[in-house]
Amino acid sequence: MKTILVVGGAGYIGSHMVKKLQAQQYRVIVLDNLSAGFVDAVIGGELLVGDLADKKALQQLFQEQQIDAVMHFAAHIQVGESNQRPDKYYDNNVVRTLNLLNAMVEAGVKRFIFSSTAAIFGEPQYVPIDEKHPQQPINTYGRTKLMLEHILQDYDRAFGLKSVCLRYFNAAGADPDGQLGERHDPETHLIPLVLQAAAGRRPAITVFGQDYDTPDGTCIRDYIHINDLCQAHLLALEQLLNGADSAAYNLGNGEGFSVKQVIDVAEEVTGLKIPVQMGERREGDPARLVADAQQARQALGWKPQYAELKTIIAHAWQWEQQYGKTVG
Numbered sequence: 618m619k620t621i622l623v624v625g626g627a628g629y630i631g632s633h634m635v636k637k638l639q640a641q642q643y644r645v646i647v648l649d650n651l652s653a654g655f656v657d658a659v660i661g662g663e664l665l666v667g668d669l670a671d672k673k674a675l676q677q678l679f680q681e682q683q684i685d686a687v688m689h690f691a692a693h694i695q696v697g698e699s700n701q702r703p704d705k706y707y708d709n710n711v712v713r714t715l716n717l718l719n720a721m722v723e724a725g726v727k728r729f730i731f732s733s734t735a736a737i738f739g740e741p742q743y744v745p746i747d748e749k750h751p752q753q754p755i756n757t758y759g760r761t762k763l764m765l766e767h768i769l770q771d772y773d774r775a776f777g778l779k780s781v782c783l784r785y786f787n788a789a790g791a792d793p794d795g796q797l798g799e800r801h802d803p804e805t806h807l808i809p810l811v812l813q814a815a816a817g818r819r820p821a822i823t824v825f826g827q828d829y830d831t832p833d834g835t836c837i838r839d840y841i842h843i844n845d846l847c848q849a850h851l852l853a854l855e856q857l858l859n860g861a862d863s864a865a866y867n868l869g870n871g872e873g874f875s876v877k878q879v880i881d882v883a884e885e886v887t888g889l890k891i892p893v894q895m896g897e898r899r900e901g902d903p904a905r906l907v908a909d910a911q912q913a914r915q916a917l918g919w920k921p922q923y924a925e926l927k928t929i930i931a932h933a934w935q936w937e938q939q940y941g942k943t944v945g
C-alpha cells in the first residue's frame with residue numbers, strides 16, 4: 618500500500634482528493650494548519666495539524682513516515698487579496714512550499730503533484746488555452762504559482778524530483794455522495810455564491826461587469842467538476858508512481874459558460890428565482906478563460922465524468938442545501 622501525504626487535505630479540493638485516494642486503497646496522511654480547512658472535512662486518513670513553516674516538524678514527519686508521494690493543496694487562492702498582500706502570498710505559496718520540497722528532497726521523496734492554475738497564463742492571447750500558451754500572469758497569485766512551476770523544473774533537473782503541475786481552470790461542484798463540498802470563508806467563487814443567493818443565505822448575487830467582449834457581456838469560465846479534477850490527480854499520481862517524467866497539464870472541460878448562463882442553469886437546477894444585481898467589473902478578471910485539455914486526456918487517459926454544468930451545479934446545490942442549514 619502506497620502512502621500519500623496530502624498537504625491542505627482539509628480544504629475544498631484536498632478533502633475530495635483524500636476521499637478518492639482512500640477509495641483507491643492508498644494510505645493517506647493529511648497535513649493541514651486548519652487556516653482554511655475543516656477537521657470534519659477529513660473523512661478518512663490520518664490528520665496531522667501542522668504548518669509548512671515548521672521545518673523541524675516537516676523533517677520529522679518525513680523521517681517517521683514512509684511517504685511515496687506528496688500532493689499539495691495548501692495555497693492561498695484569492696486573486697484580489699494576493700495583489701494587496703503579496704507578502705502573505707509569497708510566504709505561503711512560495712517560501713512554505715519550498716520548505717516542503719526541501720524536506721522531500723532531504724528524505725528522498727521524489728514524487729509531487731502540484732495545484733497550479735489558469736492564472737499563470739494571464740490575459741489570454743487565444744482560447745482555448747493549451748500548454749503552449751505564453752505564461753504572463755497578471756496578479757501575484759498567478760506569479761506565485763508560476764514561480765513554483767519553475768522551481769519544480771529546477772528541482773527535477775538538480776534533484777530528480779518528479780512532479781505534475783495541474784493547472785485548474787474553475788474548480789466547482791461537490792462530492793456526488795453529498796459528504797463534502799465547497800466551504801470557503803469568505804466565499805468568493807461564483808457558483809457557491811449564486812446558490813447561497815438561491816437559498817436565501819445572501820440577498821443577491823452581484824454580476825461583476827456586463828460590458829465584456831462576450832456574447833452576453835459577462836465573463837466566460839470553464840467549470841470543472843471537483844471529482845473530475847481529483848480523478849486527473851489520481852491518474853497523474855499513478856503515472857508518477859509508475860516512473861513517468863515530470864509534466865504539466867491544463868484541466869478544464871473545454872467549454873465556457875458566462876456568469877449569466879451559470880445563473881440561468883442554477884435557476885433551472887434549484888427551481889428558484891435567484892436575485893441578481895449588476896455590479897462593476899472586478900479587477901483582474903479576463904473576459905474568457907477556457908482550457909484546451911487534450912494533453913491531459915491523451916497523456917493521462919483522463920475523461921471527465923461530470924462535464925455538464927447542470928450536474929456540477931446540481932451537486933453543489935445538494936451540498937448547499939445540507940451544509941447551508943448548519944451555518945444558517
Ligand code: UFG
Pocket residue numbers: 694695696734735736737758785786787805806807808810822823824825826836837838876899902
Ligand atoms: N463573479 C461574479 N460575481 C461574484 C463572483 C464571481 O460575477 O460574486 C464572476 C467573476 O467575475 C468571474 C466568474 O464569476 O468572471 C468566476 O469567478 P470566480 O471567483 O468563481 O473564479 P475565478 O475565475 O475568478 O477564479 C478561479 C479560481 C482562482 C484562479 C482563477 C484563475 O478561483 O483561484 O480561477 O485560474 F486564480
